[in-house]
Amino acid sequence: MVYVCIQPYWGEGPFWQDVQLDRDGCKTVWWTNLLYINNLVKSDAGCLGQTWYLANDMQFYILSPLIFVPFYFSPIFGMVSAGVFLLVTSIVPGALTMRDHFPPGLIPGQLQGNASSQGNFFSDYYIKPYNRMGAYVVGMLAGSFLYRTDCKLRINKFLNLFIWGVTTACALAVLYGLSDASNGHPITLPVSALYNALNRQVWGACVAWVIVACCTGNGGFVNTILSWPALIPLSRLTYCIYLLHPIIIDLYLFNMNTVFYMDENSINAVMFFLGILVVSYMAAAITSLSFEAPMMALEKILFNRDKKETRKDGAEEK
Template identity: 30%
Template sequence: MLSSKFSGLIIAVEELNHGEKREVFIACFVVIMFSAGLNVESIVRNNFPPTQFLWKQPEVFNPNFIQHHLELYIKPQYRIGPYLIGILLGYQLARYQRIPVKPQQSNRYISKSVLSQIILNFNNSVTMWSVAFFGIFFGLYGLYPALQGWDSIAWRAYHLLYGALHRDIFSIGIAFLIYICHTGIGGPINVFLSSNFFLPLANLSFSAYLFHMIPVVLTYMLVPFPIYFNTQIPLFIHCFVQLLITYVFAIICTMVSELPALNIERLLLSTPPKTTLKPIPPTDSELQLKTSEKA
């Protein structure tokens, strides 16, 4: 599964580097929509819920958790959208990095053009924050109707929409949040997310992603099920234990495989830094020194 995803990502990156940018964006959109269509077809054919339920399985959906996991949840063709959105985000961030620094406006007065530019930037900021908030909120809480088992025709259509697009919409929200913080309009949220506390967790995120499902299943097998609780604290403790186990093994995985692989990659693929400074010939240096002494 990882190899097929990785191959697709390499192809997309190469196309962005060497192909027509507009055509690549259109191709990514077509692939995302095709993946969403595959999700709809599988959900309708098997009566799957919009995504896997670990705590509560409404009776209106197919109760076969393993079938859902094997046929839909882990297949790359059903979840390729967020990877493509991440690649497009990286391309936009790289383009932003290449924009030259704009000259500072004078503080003595604000011309009409500058004022209109400020208003335009404000509107763009509000739009981007709205998209980021909606995407993240919809991805996290849009599952509530399915979790309640609402089964009218309209809600069935909503379940299909959520099952087909919730990963993509959530990824778009995260992408806009990253872009907002990267371009300097993140404010206190950017300060919080950029704090040094998150640096170790960020470096371990990929290994944690690869390993996280094992402690999730392990803890479910060890605790009595169903879990009865009167407050939310037992659920938080349960999830905290899963995170703790995940990151302990993510540290081991990173130290054993990921960091050595990165070091080998640097050794094999690194190029000597290019410099525009040319060394001055020794004769010129001595001539300049003698001239300065005579002066």
């Protein structure tokens, strides 16, 4: 409501009308955001572009019992269920890529040939839950493993270094494997399909190993860095930053009277990044203290009261 009602007064200029498209979408499809289905229904209209991922997270959360419940009865059943999800979330994106000639990413010109995409890559592929759930399933497997082993995993030094090396190489391949495709050397459609089919699962496995290694005492200096106390307050603002930083970027760019030029070697890129980062953290801190933190405090009070009443009733019965 705040975004729709107040946003028109936040800026002006020749580019400001482009921001209005996002606001206009909120007037008609706001209910899809409320129901967390904005990545499935009327996804081409859009309202607050960054909220598509909130819908994905909610949908993954709703589907998670299909994996955790089988795990409760048997680890084998749980692994089978997770395996089915991983298989589906690998086959579907690969098949859609082959059918609709989707590129391996949002950067244009990465795909070889003159065949154009048969759909909108962002709304028809990128934000769909069945193309993204693989990493979430890998995370659930890692969480289940840590729970069942009580965060205890003993491996020798050489195996630990080997796993770190493999995961680092895989993570770099996912991140930089398309660099040539973005610089005048486009890839073929089958390679694009293979990348789209596996990149999120592989990335999820790499992140999962970092978490598992740090939780089980195999993280080394990585665990030391990630456990730095100064990161704790910053980490608590990440959700608010995710919601706010696109709005801050729009406020800066679309209020300009001339085109903003920025290349990879420009100091403008560094200053732009640092400026947006600092302002985003400031805005996130204010938003978190005003809305998120009070709600979390109320939640703790309510749940603690329920726990106390449950203990009291149990004591009276005895």
